[in-house]
Amino acid sequence: MSHRLPEPDRPWMMRTYAGHSTAAMSNALYRGNLAKGQTGLSVAFDLPTQTGYDPDDPLAHGEVGKVGVPVAHLGDMRALMDGIPLGDMNTSMTINATAAWLLALYVVAAEEQNVEARSLQGTTQNDIVKEFLARGTYAFPPGPSMRLIADMIAYTVTEVPKWNPINICSYHLQEAGATPVQEIAYAMSNAIAVLDAVAERVPAERMGAVFSRISFFVNAGVRFVEEHAKLRAMGVLWEEIGRERYGIDDERALRFRYGVQVNSLGLTEQQPENNVQRIVLEALAVTLGRDARARAIQLPAWNEALGLPRPWDQQWSLRIQQVLAYETDLLEYPDLFEGSKVMDGLVAELLEGARAELAVVAEHGGAVEAVSYMKAALVDSHRDRIRRIESGELTVVGINRYTESEPSPLATGEDGGILTVDPGVEAEQRAALRAWREARDASAVDAALAELARVAGSDENIMGPTLACARAGVTTGEWARTLREAFGEYRAPTGVGEATAGVRGSGSVELDVVRDEVERVGEALGRTLKILVGKPGLDGHSNGAEQIAVRARDAGMDVVYDGIRLTPAQIAKSALDEGVHVIGLSILSGSHRELIPTVLEALAAAGVDAPVVVGGIIPDADVAPLKEAGVARIYTPKDFELTRIMRDIVALVAERNGIAAPA
Amino acid sequence: MSDDGAALAGRLRGGDLTAAPAVLNLVENRSSARRPEIDALLRGVAPAALGGEAPGHVVGVTGPPGVGKSTLLSALVAAWRAAGRSVAVLAVDPSSKRSGGALLGDRARIVYDPEDTAVFIRSTAAGSRLGGLAPSTRAAAAALAAAFDVVVIETVGVGQSETEVAEVADTVAVVVQPGSGDALQFIKSGIMEVPDVLVVTKADLGQVALRTRRDLSAALRSLGERGTPVVAVSSIAPVQGVDELIAALDEHRAGLDVAARRLAARRAGALADVAAEHGEAGLRAVGGRRGAERLLAREDEGADVPTLVAALEAAAR
Ligand code: B12
Numbered sequence: 001m002s003h004r005l006p007e008p009d010r011p012w013m014m015r016t017y018a019g020h021s022t023a024a025m026s027n028a029l030y031r032g033n034l035a036k037g038q039t040g041l042s043v044a045f046d047l048p049t050q051t052g053y054d055p056d057d058p059l060a061h062g063e064v065g066k067v068g069v070p071v072a073h074l075g076d077m078r079a080l081m082d083g084i085p086l087g088d089m090n091t092s093m094t095i096n097a098t099a100a101w102l103l104a105l106y107v108v109a110a111e112e113q114n115v116e117a118r119s120l121q122g123t124t125q126n127d128i129v130k131e132f133l134a135r136g137t138y139a140f141p142p143g144p145s146m147r148l149i150a151d152m153i154a155y156t157v158t159e160v161p162k163w164n165p166i167n168i169c170s171y172h173l174q175e176a177g178a179t180p181v182q183e184i185a186y187a188m189s190n191a192i193a194v195l196d197a198v199a200e201r202v203p204a205e206r207m208g209a210v211f212s213r214i215s216f217f218v219n220a221g222v223r224f225v226e227e228h229a230k231l232r233a234m235g236v237l238w239e240e241i242g243r244e245r246y247g248i249d250d251e252r253a254l255r256f257r258y259g260v261q262v263n264s265l266g267l268t269e270q271q272p273e274n275n276v277q278r279i280v281l282e283a284l285a286v287t288l289g290r291d292a293r294a295r296a297i298q299l300p301a302w303n304e305a306l307g308l309p310r311p312w313d314q315q316w317s318l319r320i321q322q323v324l325a326y327e328t329d330l331l332e333y334p335d336l337f338e339g340s341k342v343m344d345g346l347v348a349e350l351l352e353g354a355r356a357e358l359a360v361v362a363e364h365g366g367a368v369e370a371v372s373y374m375k376a377a378l379v380d381s382h383r384d385r386i387r388r389i390e391s392g393e394l395t396v397v398g399i400n401r402y403t404e405s406e407p408s409p410l411a412t413g414e415d416g417g418i419l420t421v422d423p424g425v426e427a428e429q430r431a432a433l434r435a436w437r438e439a440r441d442a443s444a445v446d447a448a449l450a451e452l453a454r455v456a457g458s459d460e461n462i463m464g465p466t467l468a469c470a471r472a473g474v475t476t477g478e479w480a481r482t483l484r485e486a487f488g489e490y491r492a493p494t495g496v497g498e499a500t501a502g503v504r505g506s507g508s509v510e511l512d513v514v515r516d517e518v519e520r521v522g523e524a525l526g527r528t529l530k531i532l533v534g535k536p537g538l539d540g541h542s543n544g545a546e547q548i549a550v551r552a553r554d555a556g557m558d559v560v561y562d563g564i565r566l567t568p569a570q571i572a573k574s575a576l577d578e579g580v581h582v583i584g585l586s587i588l589s590g591s592h593r594e595l596i597p598t599v600l601e602a603l604a605a606a607g608v609d610a611p612v613v614v615g616g617i618i619p620d621a622d623v624a625p626l627k628e629a630g631v632a633r634i635y636t637p638k639d640f641e642l643t644r645i646m647r648d649i650v651a652l653v654a655e656r657n658g659i660a661a662p663a
Numbered sequence: 664m665s666d667d668g669a670a671l672a673g674r675l676r677g678g679d680l681t682a683a684p685a686v687l688n689l690v691e692n693r694s695s696a697r698r699p700e701i702d703a704l705l706r707g708v709a710p711a712a713l714g715g716e717a718p719g720h721v722v723g724v725t726g727p728p729g730v731g732k733s734t735l736l737s738a739l740v741a742a743w744r745a746a747g748r749s750v751a752v753l754a755v756d757p758s759s760k761r762s763g764g765a766l767l768g769d770r771a772r773i774v775y776d777p778e779d780t781a782v783f784i785r786s787t788a789a790g791s792r793l794g795g796l797a798p799s800t801r802a803a804a805a806a807l808a809a810a811f812d813v814v815v816i817e818t819v820g821v822g823q824s825e826t827e828v829a830e831v832a833d834t835v836a837v838v839v840q841p842g843s844g845d846a847l848q849f850i851k852s853g854i855m856e857v858p859d860v861l862v863v864t865k866a867d868l869g870q871v872a873l874r875t876r877r878d879l880s881a882a883l884r885s886l887g888e889r890g891t892p893v894v895a896v897s898s899i900a901p902v903q904g905v906d907e908l909i910a911a912l913d914e915h916r917a918g919l920d921v922a923a924r925r926l927a928a929r930r931a932g933a934l935a936d937v938a939a940e941h942g943e944a945g946l947r948a949v950g951g952r953r954g955a956e957r958l959l960a961r962e963d964e965g966a967d968v969p970t971l972v973a974a975l976e977a978a979a980r
């Protein structure tokens with residue numbers, strides 16, 4: 001084989017994960033991005049849309065249009081795709097619990113553009129197991145959720161044959177702390193669970209087509225050589241699973257196809273410009289070797305840990321891809337690692353680990369049954385990662401080494417270097433929704449929903465009545481509520497209870513010192529210092545809350561942590577009933593300005609006077625207003641030393657209870 | 664909030680459910696300075712103050728880790744509330760002995776309306792007594808039973824550790840996993856005292872749950888314990904068996920000599936308090952456990968726990 005390709009490869013699909021405020025504003029953003037040379041769309045929906053609530057639902061308060069675009073009905077989808085020729089577009093939608101619904105809206109919006117479903121191209125993420133494990137936008141219990149996925153796959157394979165109905169995601173697992181081995185093993189286990197569920201709903205001869213439509217959404221961290229090996233290992237396993245478990249032998253169908261968003265967990269608030277280097281290296285991990293190259297890439301931006309990226313920040317990241325694809329000679333060669341001893345060795349090592357872990361998951365009865373096990377394992381891995389950063393074992397430049405820095409000019413603008421969504425958007429969307437409801441044919445809506453409820457309770461495919469709902473003008477909240485009533489609701493496991501306990505004397509000396517202080521303050525209080533870690537709103541970012549909860553436990557505190565997506569009333573009730581000495585709230589989704597004051601009010605109404613601390617993505621500009629509202633302390637990603645946070649919290653409790661500082 | 668023990672007892676006697684958090688904050692307090700307030704609280708909810716035993720039904724729900732106790736409580740709480748009964752849940756979590764701290768995870772499994780003051784849930788670490796009760800649980804149950812219709816204590820354990828919750832509860836339900844032979848083994852070998860009600864969870868798993876239920880019933884029959892109900896429940900949708908379980912719990916309670924059970928609970932509680940406070944050495948001073956029990960048996964049947972503790976301490980001196 002020549003060391004050159006006869007002609008250079010075509011570049012991968014270039015996307016930017018985008019959407020905010022309203023469908024119209026997001027549409028303008030998409031058009032701008034396409035004009036800049038982006039070759040596909042990647043839609044970020046807001047959290048109410050992702051979890052199946054309308055903008056006027058009490059649970060949507062503070063979240064409408066914040067971290068994505070709100071799509072409450074067909075009209076919003078029309079506006080979102082206005083002027084974008086859907087027959088030529090390749091659209092990736094990060095949508096899961098409500099994926100069937102958003103796909104239906106997309107199909108009907110395309111119909112209105114005279115584009116038939118058969119020619120639509122794109123992806124619905126539609127992977128629920130990783131929502132339970134890492135991402136948090138689930139709505140229904142595991143059983144019915146898997147059925148919705150299987151229904152969608154069965155539908156698209158015949159009706160929208162170029163669509164990727166599901167993206168099995170390992171991306172989010174790495175973002176929740178997974179090691180490369182866990183990333184591979186859990187993603188493959190998940191794929192098996194999905195394929196097995198579909199096998200029950202399609203004729204056997206169609207399984208080849210089903211298998212070939214399953215694509216992956218992976219991550220690549222800064223250890224980019226090993227990360228590349230990880231992708232090759234996934235390719236090997238995928239082919240093996242196809243051949244051995246599903247009897248597929250068509251080479252094309254067996255190919256491991258994946259899109260990527262590179263690692264964001266390792267992007268830092270301190271010296272944020274360093275993130276650009278990290279992103280470039282991570283992009284190499286998924287492009288360098290031709291045999292395991294990504295089909296589609298989207299990159300985070302330099303200001304990832306500060307807040308939402310502005311159009312210019314996203315442009316910078318798109319330009320990284322363009323330089324890599326069009327300026328360098330990357331696409332001119334066959335696979336660079338063929339015959340590489342290092343690469344083969346790494347792949348073998350990862351395969352061995354992954355196979356062992358796959359077996360453990362299988363022993364639990366498969367991915368769905370093993371959710372609790374996998375969740376606990378992820379919390380433990382993340383715990384270890386943070387411990388290594390704190391101890392300096394794992395170098396992160398600008399965090400635990402080379403921390404001296406000139407002031408960064410990047411974030412000094414009037415906007416603080418981030419995009420801030422106008423809080424007026426929520427009221428606007430509520431009004432627009434009211435108008436939509438008034439204008440539609442109410443009896444058609446009722447009939448469509450009644451049929452949806454009937455099918456939900458039957459064995460028929462959910463897509464038929466879902467498409468009918470889309471055409472009748474049903475809203476996202478109505479569709480999801482009907483299914484919640486049919487299927488019930490679910491709370492995913494938190495994984496924290498099973499996390500390995502820190503042992504006195506074996507961890508850091510600093511932690512032992514904090515333990516002594518927790519004990520001393522507990523003695524003075526009369527009972528063990530008790531903390532409530534609460535996650536208000538629809539935010540599913542659980543990492544911080546989980547790690548704070550585990551570390552508080554290791555520091556000797558009694559910890560109440562009830563998982564994500566709680567209402568202010570639930571948090572206040574827990575705080576009151578549990579008699580906690582301090583309340584820690586964690587919000588990363590940007591709804592803190594609305595939600596924190598609401599929680600403070602609920603606590604006051606319940607008569608709880610324990611101090612409240614807040615952690616998460618809190619821009620500098622919001623610190624003073626939150627403190628004025630009564631928040632005692634605020635922590636952001638730069639406060640990476642959890643033990644220090646614990647020391648701070650004990651001191652706060654001591655101070656509030658009139659307990660003198662230690663001698 | 665006030666932790667005046669007598670005042671809290673007054674609120675409980677008046678049926679004020681909102682007293683519950685302060686009651687727990689008080690009884691969980693280990694400092695000796697608060698002891699008189701706790702004593703005042705317990706005196707205020709003793710039979711003499713109430714004019715009889717506290718009316719609430721104290722139910723113990725116990726079983727091995729992860730068997731589905733908290734999820735079952737979620738279904739039970741919903742059913743009790745639908746029937747208009749107020750419920751307090753005392754969830755005792757085995758704590759990490761090594762760090763001294765604990766992650767209290769039971770509450771997360773229980774779905775309730777946060778605006779509903781007739782539901783109260785408190786999680787407490789078991790402290791060093793793994794699988795047993797938290798030091799405060801006995802006092803909490805005694806106090807809350809004065810105001811709540813149902814007081815449930817969730818503890819982890821299978822085998823001997825149930826005895827602690829059996830000392831406190833009017834009715835003990837042991838929850839077992841379908842397919843696991845543990846309970847069967849324990850019952851047959853006599854390690855486990857026969858509970859008042861046996862619950863097989865995860866009935867939605869089908870055959871295996873039904874088979875476990877059948878095996879347990881057979882084992883009980885062979886021991887001559889025909890009367891012990893064995894109920895199969897599914898705590899997740901579609902919920903089943905919960906009404907049957909509630910009926911079994913109610914039936915047990917209806918046939919119970921509550922006064923005798925509570926008397927035993929107060930005496931056992933006093934003994935546990937003295938043992939916790941003064942250790943085995945303290946017990947030896949009153950002639951060991953047996954001696955202490957004989958001494959307690961001579962006390963008035965209506966005597967409250969602080970009085971019993973005082974009697975033991977006086978005898979030890
Ligand atoms: C990891 C991650 C994810 C993971 C989350 C996995 C999980 N289970 O937690 C995944 C991939 C699932 C994810 C998804 C999304 N994400 Co995200 N994510 C991140 C990322 C990269 C890191 C967050 C993290 O976990 N850090 C590690 C933990 C340990 O740190 P931490 O939570 O910050 O906690 C520290 C402090 O903040 C503080 N702290 C935090 N909580 C608490 C609580 C207490 C009591 C105390 C004392 C301290 C404290 O102490 C900790 C110690 O250092 C951030 C960007 C960044 N680099 O920070 C974006 C980020 C938070 N995500 C963002 C967005 C928009 C999303 C999505 C909503 C996108 C979408 N439209 O779908 C989704 C949906 C998630 C959902 N359901 O809500 C935005 C939020 C924008 C904003 N606030 O304006 C960010 C900032 C990225 C960006 N710049 O756009 N995300």
Ligand SMILES: Nc1nc2c(ncn2[C@@H]2O[C@H](COP(=O)(O)OP(=O)(O)OP(=O)(O)O)[C@@H](O)[C@H]2O)c(=O)[nH]1
Pocket residue numbers: 372726727728729730731732733734735769772819864865866867868896897898899
């Ligand atoms: N299929 C099924 N699963 C159940 C049922 N009840 C509980 N579970 C599951 O069993 C697991 C443990 O449930 P918990 O209620 O936390 O069990 P527990 O006994 O309280 O656990 P610990 O307090 O940790 O000892 C969870 O994953 C539940 O979803 C049931 O009736 N059917």
Ligand SMILES: [Mg+2]
Pocket residue numbers: 732733734768769817
């Ligand atoms: Mg439990």
